[in-house]
Amino acid sequence: MKKINTVLIALSTPLIIAMMVVNLFISHQFLKIEYQMPWFPPDTFGFSIEDRLAWGGMTIDYLRFGEEYQSLSDIKMLDGTAIYNEREISHLVDVKNVIDMMNQTMLKTLVLFIAILFLAYKQKDFSAFYKGVYYASMFTLIAIVSIGGFASISFWKFFEWFHSLFFQGDTWLFLVSDSLIRLFPIVFWQDAVMYILAIIILINLVLFFVMKRKSS
Numbered sequence: 001m002k003k004i005n006t007v008l009i010a011l012s013t014p015l016i017i018a019m020m021v022v023n024l025f026i027s028h029q030f031l032k033i034e035y036q037m038p039w040f041p042p043d044t045f046g047f048s049i050e051d052r053l054a055w056g057g058m059t060i061d062y063l064r065f066g067e068e069y070q071s072l073s074d075i076k077m078l079d080g081t082a083i084y085n086e087r088e089i090s091h092l093v094d095v096k097n098v099i100d101m102m103n104q105t106m107l108k109t110l111v112l113f114i115a116i117l118f119l120a121y122k123q124k125d126f127s128a129f130y131k132g133v134y135y136a137s138m139f140t141l142i143a144i145v146s147i148g149g150f151a152s153i154s155f156w157k158f159f160e161w162f163h164s165l166f167f168q169g170d171t172w173l174f175l176v177s178d179s180l181i182r183l184f185p186i187v188f189w190q191d192a193v194m195y196i197l198a199i200i201i202l203i204n205l206v207l208f209f210v211m212k213r214k215s216s
Contacts, residue, residue: 002128005116009132012109013207014140019106021199025192026063026099031056034188043182055083056183063096088180091171098166127215134211137204144204148197155190 024030034040035049035056043052061070072092075083084092120129151158163172174181 002125005119005128006132006135008112009116009129010135010139012113013133013136014143015102015106015109016113017140017203018200019102021196021203023103024199025196026060028053028057028060030192031060034191037191039187041185041187045177045182047182052183055179059092059183062092063099066096083179085178087171088174088178091167091174091180094167094171130211130215133207134215137207137211140204141201141208144197144201148201151193151197155186155193158193159186159189 031053035052047055055075058070058075059072062072072084072089073082077083116132117129120126147158150161176182
């Protein structure tokens with residue numbers, strides 16, 4: 001039973017940490033920080049920072065809360081022109097579905113994680129839990145450093161690979177004049193990936209050394 005719990009903890013911990021960190025960046029706060037960075041490119045087609053904050057923020061609201069909170073078709077310019085075309089809306093719906101699926105999986109995994117932790121507390125034996133988190137942190141560090149190295153060498157190749165995991169064909173490719181690219185250019189994703197990987201590495205480094213000491 002201990003070995004099974006160790007494996008379950010080792011498998012669940014990376015997903016829980018990753019999705020919690022990812023959700024931190026699906027936020028208005030990150031938009032505000034990112035849009036005002038000195039290296040963030042201005043929109044050559046005319047969106048101001050205020051425009052990006054408004055329409056980007058509405059897009060974030062849709063991704064976090066869905067149509068009941070923000071309809072993509074209702075995001076419009078002052079003259080009534082829709083911000084997103086049908087292709088962009090279709091992709092954002094796909095993105096929303098992926099986020100929801102990952103969050104639902106994370107929550108189910110979190111329930112399992114808490115159940116094993118509670119069992120360890122009841123039995124006054126945390127050895128399987130400590131070992132599981134230790135192995136999870138070790139493997140996560142190896143994976144994240146590898147992914148980070150890949151992304152730093154060729155971010156576009158990494159971007160292609162990532163999208164091929166969750167989306168079909170070229171549904172995620174858009175023109176530079178499309179609003180989705182104007183609000184969320186490649187620099188936005190480069191920074192987001194860098195921050196997410198850095199935080200995940202930091203968390204797992206702490207877990208690795210703490211759990212190594214506790215499980216030895």
